Amino acid sequence: MTPDQWLAALRSGMASVAATSPEHLDRDVPPCPGWTVRSAIAHVGNVHRWAVGVLVGEKVPYDDKDAPTGKAVIDWYSGLADKLVAALESADLDAPTKSPFGERPVRFWYRRQAQEVAVHRWDIESAYRGWDSDPIDTVLAADGIAEWSEVFAPRRIGAGGTPEYLRGTRILLNANDSGDSWLLRADADGIGIVEEDAAPDATITASTSDLLLAVWHRVPLSRVAVDGNVDRAQQVFNLVKI
Numbered sequence: 001m002t003p004d005q006w007l008a009a010l011r012s013g014m015a016s017v018a019a020t021s022p023e024h025l026d027r028d029v030p031p032c033p034g035w036t037v038r039s040a041i042a043h044v045g046n047v048h049r050w051a052v053g054v055l056v057g058e059k060v061p062y063d064d065k066d067a068p069t070g071k072a073v074i075d076w077y078s079g080l081a082d083k084l085v086a087a088l089e090s091a092d093l094d095a096p097t098k099s100p101f102g103e104r105p106v107r108f109w110y111r112r113q114a115q116e117v118a119v120h121r122w123d124i125e126s127a128y129r130g131w132d133s134d135p136i137d138t139v140l141a142a143d144g145i146a147e148w149s150e151v152f153a154p155r156r157i158g159a160g161g162t163p164e165y166l167r168g169t170r171i172l173l174n175a176n177d178s179g180d181s182w183l184l185r186a187d188a189d190g191i192g193i194v195e196e197d198a199a200p201d202a203t204i205t206a207s208t209s210d211l212l213l214a215v216w217h218r219v220p221l222s223r224v225a226v227d228g229n230v231d232r233a234q235q236v237f238n239l240v241k242i
Contacts, residue, residue: 013117
């Protein structure tokens with residue numbers, strides 16, 4: 001995806017979050033135990049605020065506790081969303097910035113914030129629409145699968161590495177809406193997307209949106225088609241949790 005595509009996706013996701021009805025704010029968010037819709041919105045707003053601080057060179061503490069209660073949290077969120085868009089648009093795409101994953105160019109934040117909002121928008125909708133929540137856009141979800149493998153897996157698996165018994169495990173993600181597929185292989189220090197002819201230990205078939213939501217532990221593997229060793233697939237996904 002291009003920065004313009006990420007920005008368009010970000011704007012769309014922000015608009016959906018900002019359109020949340022106040023009557024839903026106290027509902028629980030099933031994929032995120034302990035969260036209500038209000039706390040999910042507070043989380044995303046604080047992520048935006050923190051990202052703005054990175055982009056403009058200011059240290060901004062991450063703290064959900066100062067987010068307003070009640071319907072005021074929605075206006076609070078909208079204001080932070082506008083500030084994030086302004087900060088992104090005024091920055092040089094290739095300028096170096098800090099990130100939790102080391103130094104990255106500004107364009108990293110276009111992608112990261114678009115993906116952040118995409119998944120949490122789904123989380124928020126799931127509180128009042130359940131499994132009928134609007135799916136994540138197919139192109140955006142495909143990009144999210146790549147980001148999960150490229151960015152999050154190496155960091156979350158960390159210095160301890162992948163357990164010996166999971167190394168070499170292959171999982172094929174098969175998108176039944178786009179025809180795309182991704183062969184994941186668990187190695188010592190990450191979960192990479194590879195191109196090889198080896199047979200997978202498990203094949204997971206679903207929409208691109210559900211595949212992304214599955215690797216992020218939103219959609220359980222019991223709700224998608226799995227051929228092969230479902231327990232091994234779950235163990236690999238469990239290596240990457242936030």
